[in-house]
Amino acid sequence: MKYSFKNDYSEGCHPRILEALVKYNLVQQNGYGLDDYSQNAAKLILQKINNPKAKVHFVSGGTQANLIVISAFLRPHESVVAAETGHIFTNETGAIEATGHKVHGVETADGKLKPDDIQKILNLHTNIPHQVKQKMVYISNSTEVGTIYSKVELQNLYEFCQEKNLYLFLDGARLGHALTAETNDLTLEDIAKYTDAFYLGGTKNGALIGEAIVICNENLQDEFGFHLKQKGAMLAKGRLLGIQFQELLKDDLYFELAKSANQKAMEIKKAFEEKGCSFLSETFTNQIFPILTQNQIGQLSQNFDFYVWKKIDEEKSAVRLITSWATTDSIVADFINEIKNLK
Amino acid sequence: MKYSFKNDYSEGCHPRILEALVKYNLVQQNGYGLDDYSQNAAKLILQKINNPKAKVHFVSGGTQANLIVISAFLRPHESVVAAETGHIFTNETGAIEATGHKVHGVETADGKLKPDDIQKILNLHTNIPHQVKQKMVYISNSTEVGTIYSKVELQNLYEFCQEKNLYLFLDGARLGHALTAETNDLTLEDIAKYTDAFYLGGTKNGALIGEAIVICNENLQDEFGFHLKQKGAMLAKGRLLGIQFQELLKDDLYFELAKSANQKAMEIKKAFEEKGCSFLSETFTNQIFPILTQNQIGQLSQNFDFYVWKKIDEEKSAVRLITSWATTDSIVADFINEIKNLK
Amino acid sequence: MKYSFKNDYSEGCHPRILEALVKYNLVQQNGYGLDDYSQNAAKLILQKINNPKAKVHFVSGGTQANLIVISAFLRPHESVVAAETGHIFTNETGAIEATGHKVHGVETADGKLKPDDIQKILNLHTNIPHQVKQKMVYISNSTEVGTIYSKVELQNLYEFCQEKNLYLFLDGARLGHALTAETNDLTLEDIAKYTDAFYLGGTKNGALIGEAIVICNENLQDEFGFHLKQKGAMLAKGRLLGIQFQELLKDDLYFELAKSANQKAMEIKKAFEEKGCSFLSETFTNQIFPILTQNQIGQLSQNFDFYVWKKIDEEKSAVRLITSWATTDSIVADFINEIKNLK
């Protein structure tokens, strides 16, 4: 069977998580997120962001996190601005609209939103009350195309949002990868400081399931549990989420796993560069998009699985390769070997 | 720390499930429910219900299962009838209404719906199109108060629903307990035969999370995946659900765990009976509701935790005790001992 | 053709309204409620309620008014309490649930809610966050069964709501009839003082269409126009609503029409009383519910149309008779004559 670079959720979870699940398995705990592990994991996050007033809630997946946060924060006539590549705009089967809110899609070069992009949307919606009112900006870090925000970019965006009375919400399905990229200059504390809310992704970084929603803006924290329950996100055995995040965060495992995934991707990237390949976008996280000829794609496909992402011209296409915490050195070595042999 | 009889989700999962998670942990699999384990678990269910045309979908929890099934099946003007004790009527923070549908609550003696209960609601809604149209009946087995449906009761209800053009949907959060109760005469095959859809609960019967939605009515199977995704229920690592249900269903583990929970409850029930206690309702599953004096409640509370369920009079209240697959013989023996010593 | 006592919207509108429509027909005005007539009508209402800070919005009908007010005021997890006879509970095809909110129905003797009725619902919903949060109380005056609130009843209810942090919203589809009933002791000013919002019904009191929503609670006034537009309630020619309410309110026409309808109903009621009939409920507005034998119903049905409302026993049923501003003295005389001849 071919090895798959299709995504970062092909395996189960990091072995330390399974060990923790075994260890605590028969300890009786309260349900619905009131277990010791969830409460401890929440504390670990508050320490790491250096904000004891933030609130943490654990949910199963990213679409769930997005739809609950957005529907909890917005009033019925309010909308959210996202990049056209943003997960909520195009990859969640209308989950946000299903809660009643319009998502504005903005075309971007690199999956990142800038104040100007948002201002354009604001400029198109001045006919009050005949148009929706923009009230939230949604970004992803790393983005769906593997790019990351710099500190000054995030600061500028947050200041713009503050000025325009917009909430800034950051989808962190791959936040670990963003914060451990070699070009990154943001800390988790910065993320909490320059957003109203964000989530810290577990599913794509070593957990079986789980994302940790962090609500930094105190005005938005109220009664959030009702929304979790109403949307079917409150697990009876919330311990499953708590144990995992406790294990990932009690030391630096969470960041080590992401960093390892990034490094593997960078090694592969380097091999493509040495072969003279160009890339669809310049990324430093665990997603790379080399542009290959049809022949090269055919060669690599014999032993490896990946997505052909975008046709460039008659001869060439960009492919997407994703590494993860589970990608081994030996697989990377095998793959690089095949890259070296590409014609 | 006191031992808790408060619910059947206080522990993690049956050890065999953890073993299976460990065993398959590093095998690469497709995401979003297309993994081998989920597909195999679905096949096992189809065999057990003897209906190869049914469709199976795994989700994280009961509220999620309920809201997705109901919103996928109903058109905007259609409503669902439930008992007032029904989980969707009173314990899901308006999850069904949040998808746009009215839930009619019917007062019942024992948590079970009968054709007459539903007919009363139909009779109150004849002013077309000024009132919602009833299109679904929601029942739970075992019910939220521990009672179960007999075969003839379920058949009658299903025939009534067929005649009135109503879908019958069965919440099986504790279906294992219902089907292994000593007074039960229904099989899993019957459940599939006499409902349009149901779910088989994992969370309360030995799994970490997970409920298996089974859509028996072929007209309702179409495009269900869209609804799962839109409501945030499609796990990237669907393998987590697949592995658990595969393990629970590859032999009779699922039913053995439920039966064990029931037996423990019946042992405790017998001890109360021998002490001369009466009960709020007559149950044969893993929930019992003995009526005790305030003194007796105080005595039992010293070493055990449980809910005081309903005040009967100035002196007495019914309490709720729930056993599970994880309740041990020795705990039951200790508890029975305390019952014997009650004054 | 038989004369109909089936409802109070069988005719068009009071002739003065048609005259006003003709008079202003070709004057150019701004659209969407920014016309002079709507603004003037709003001012007239603020004067009558003696509250210059309230906000007025005109919409087409009662269901529309209800669904917009409720969905604009509530957050997703919040619910509204109503009598089981309340229009939103049973006669609006799930309009409120379609905006995502649960409506709790309370059984009442006379269609009116008392603090105790609401407290019972609150008592059933203490399991935070697993149950919806009650945030609004919906009442109608006059109620759907023709009864009215006294001043002390409304004050008590409002104080209770204030104490429990609940909004009080009054459906005034027949508010004119309530305030001109011979037993009434409330003024329009009281209505505004003891509710967070209410609406003043036009459709059932002489207008072609139109209800005037009045938001008294200043915290709830913000951005209401967005909700009107989103729900399809903002008429391009808002003048149609403005002209009608301006005409109804520039003197006491609105109240005179309602009073006339009430008086006609009371004359008919008296005739039934003199005949020895009893009534389903004691009403002093434009709806009466005499209890008649099948024979009597048959006799009256020969020349008049009305609803048989509720079966009392094998022999007798209550019928519903509604009068309106358009009911003439001569029709009432004819009908009373037939009552006198009843066997």
Next chain:
Amino acid sequence: MKYSFKNDYSEGCHPRILEALVKYNLVQQNGYGLDDYSQNAAKLILQKINNPKAKVHFVSGGTQANLIVISAFLRPHESVVAAETGHIFTNETGAIEATGHKVHGVETADGKLKPDDIQKILNLHTNIPHQVKQKMVYISNSTEVGTIYSKVELQNLYEFCQEKNLYLFLDGARLGHALTAETNDLTLEDIAKYTDAFYLGGTKNGALIGEAIVICNENLQDEFGFHLKQKGAMLAKGRLLGIQFQELLKDDLYFELAKSANQKAMEIKKAFEEKGCSFLSETFTNQIFPILTQNQIGQLSQNFDFYVWKKIDEEKSAVRLITSWATTDSIVADFINEIKNLK
């Protein structure tokens, strides 16, 4: 006061409608659209479209028509494609999203959708079930920028929709104007033949309020009344809508009014052409978009009111001028005189 060319809903209604309202005012009728006038008006429409199996429903306004049709036809995971200038995409405060459905906006040159525009959206949504399913195409005729569809364009679009299993819904807020434009080659019968549903606008063509929804596709007709009621669109005095459409359609008044509005616009257009002005788009209906210098705009603004629509460059902007059934010859003559005097 300045004469306004800002829109086609600045006046009341055509005098014949007021006469009819007066004439039938005191005739008792059934409520909720079951009055004789509504039923007769529906028949007149069925005759004009030559399709006795279509179903007609009258509602108050365009946003209401759009949101009810779309939410009634689509299942929760289905979406609708519109031009970015489409009313539902940008001018209804998220009314469609508020019912749970995504609206895809397509950039167009002239406000009209072509099969290729839709195919592009389909091509972006092949990742089942992670993306919404396109199920409806929404067009306007005349469009929001005054352009119209030719017969072959509409046929091609309908065939494409049929092939792709998409419903075609036409917003006819200004359908009268489209069908009476000098370049038009479509009939009302064609409109019904080449769409699944459409509406015939009254508000912008001589009525006080009112749009007539026509459902041509028999599979979509079922239980539509429930949706009308639930969304607050079912007027108690449906007669108001019925009388108006009966009057507009019993002869050719509806088309005469639209044609008159178009002719007035064309006279003004010709005056601008003779002055050497160019236009933002080439229109033959009651909206024109001449491009003027700031000085010219200033001159015309002294006695006339209109919207400055789009800045072209530092010196010039396009303005929007809308005529209506109520625009008189003398106003047009005055305005043309001012155009002739423009510098």
